[in-house]
Amino acid sequence: MTGPNTLLPGRRRAVTLRGRPELYTEYGADQALLNTPAKRRFAAVLLLVLVVVPFFLDRDLNGLLTRVFITSIGAIGLNLVTGYAGQVSLGHAFFLGLGAFTAAFLGNEPTGSLRGLGLEMWAWLPLSGLVAAAVGAMVAPLAARVRGLYLAILTLGLVFVGDHIFKEMRTFTGGPGIGRRAAAPIVGGLDLYRRQTILGVEIAGDVLYYFLCLILLLVLGVAARNLARSKTGRSFAAVRDRDIAAEVMGVPLVRTKVVAFTISSFYAGICGALLAVMYGTIVPENFGLLLSVDFLAMILIGGVATISGSIVGAAFVVLMPRLVQSLTDVLPFISRGGGGGALLSVDQLQGILFGALIVGFLVLEPRGLYGLWLRVRNYWKAWPFSY
Numbered sequence: 001m002t003g004p005n006t007l008l009p010g011r012r013r014a015v016t017l018r019g020r021p022e023l024y025t026e027y028g029a030d031q032a033l034l035n036t037p038a039k040r041r042f043a044a045v046l047l048l049v050l051v052v053v054p055f056f057l058d059r060d061l062n063g064l065l066t067r068v069f070i071t072s073i074g075a076i077g078l079n080l081v082t083g084y085a086g087q088v089s090l091g092h093a094f095f096l097g098l099g100a101f102t103a104a105f106l107g108n109e110p111t112g113s114l115r116g117l118g119l120e121m122w123a124w125l126p127l128s129g130l131v132a133a134a135v136g137a138m139v140a141p142l143a144a145r146v147r148g149l150y151l152a153i154l155t156l157g158l159v160f161v162g163d164h165i166f167k168e169m170r171t172f173t174g175g176p177g178i179g180r181r182a183a184a185p186i187v188g189g190l191d192l193y194r195r196q197t198i199l200g201v202e203i204a205g206d207v208l209y210y211f212l213c214l215i216l217l218l219v220l221g222v223a224a225r226n227l228a229r230s231k232t233g234r235s236f237a238a239v240r241d242r243d244i245a246a247e248v249m250g251v252p253l254v255r256t257k258v259v260a261f262t263i264s265s266f267y268a269g270i271c272g273a274l275l276a277v278m279y280g281t282i283v284p285e286n287f288g289l290l291l292s293v294d295f296l297a298m299i300l301i302g303g304v305a306t307i308s309g310s311i312v313g314a315a316f317v318v319l320m321p322r323l324v325q326s327l328t329d330v331l332p333f334i335s336r337g338g339g340g341g342a343l344l345s346v347d348q349l350q351g352i353l354f355g356a357l358i359v360g361f362l363v364l365e366p367r368g369l370y371g372l373w374l375r376v377r378n379y380w381k382a383w384p385f386s387y
Contacts, residue, residue: 031229033222050214054207062206063278064322068315069213070274075298075310076224077267082296083305084228085260086240087143088151091158092268092295097166097287098135099128099269100182100276101173107183114180115171121185121192128273129266136265140258147243159289166284179283182276185209193277213274217311220267225307227263236260240305300358303370312369317354324350 024030034040054062074096081087106124108116119127143154167176174180185192192212194205227233235256238246247253276282294317302313324346328334333343344352365371 033225051211054210059204059206062204062210064319066206066210066213067275067278068311068318069210069217070271070278071295071298071318072217072311072314073220073274074268074271074295075302075314076221076307077264077271078295079299079305079307079310080224080227080236080267081260081264083299083310084233084240085236085257086243087257087260088148089155089261089264090152090289090292090296091139091155091162092264093287093289093291094158094162095132095136095265095268096272096275096291097162097284098132099272100279100282100287101166101180102131102269103128103183103273103276104180104282105172107186108181113171114174121183121187124183125270125273129269132269132272133262133266136268137258137262140261141254143261144254144257156289156292159287159292163284163288166287173282173284176284179281179286182279182282183273185212185277209277216270216274220270221307221311224267228305228307232256232259237305297354297358299368301361301368303368304366306367306370309368309370316369320353321346321350324353 024035029035034043054065057065074092078089078092081089103124105115106117106119106127107121108114109118110116139158143151146154166173190196192205192208196203196205196208228236235246235251238249238251239253239256239260243253246256272287279286298313298317299310300313301316302311303309324334327349328346334349335345361368367374
């Protein structure tokens, strides 16, 4: 006799029991991206909100959310090499700048002393990521020879090397203090950053670019999550936890580190190209050490070695300055410009909060906001028991 949950010979399928959403009988079901009904419902509601909300917000708030999506892509890339592979990188800003200036060169027509090719977005966006990935692949063998503090110093040097290159290659970057116009997001003659009429419906440019960045984040985020649970992702984790033991077990150490740096650089190049569109005009000074620190803060605050933590950390770092600015209307000792007898300016308070949060999460909750969410979730799942 056979029942609804009987496994016939030669057949394998997942067995689900009512009220037991986390009872898995196959590894594939356990490792699925949305492996519980609660996760699927939450993802559907969140996606619906993100699709509807830009039509009810002004251009400024839409710009903030779009910047969250873009920086999330860069944070995911940094988390792949630092969180998953354990290779501390302080040179992320260099690859962001490389992607931005590559996009500007490929996407703009030549004007005056500035060179350009005038390609559309379908060409300059992936090429920006590929150029950054190629440079990352060339730097990675050097980075694979060192680790720890020495690796951090080596990648830090990339920022200063990049700053010099961006300032001296004036025909590509425009030079310090001048810069050049960012590439326009034009696809098939349609400028996604200008108001357009599509199927008789007039849509603002900021909304079009919002949806473009949201789609790219979903695609690249899912790709990174699948990579993390693949054979390559397990190699990253083995190298991160104990590189010598990983090499003894047969994990190709140098190749794994090269792959991690290359993929991370690709994500950074895409992020830099998209971020340049929001800047409008990009200058070499946009891609300094502080930008690398911002992205490092995103993964530390959001959660190391988690894709969701990268997105949450990017949202926190991007939206926090707006929250701090709103405090000037409530707290009299904070001012926007630091004058008028105020104790702190907005920039000073923002720097203090960044430093305090990084130190606090490193000491109290190394997994960041994602770790706090896990604690809360596990508490309520086990309540009223303590374990």
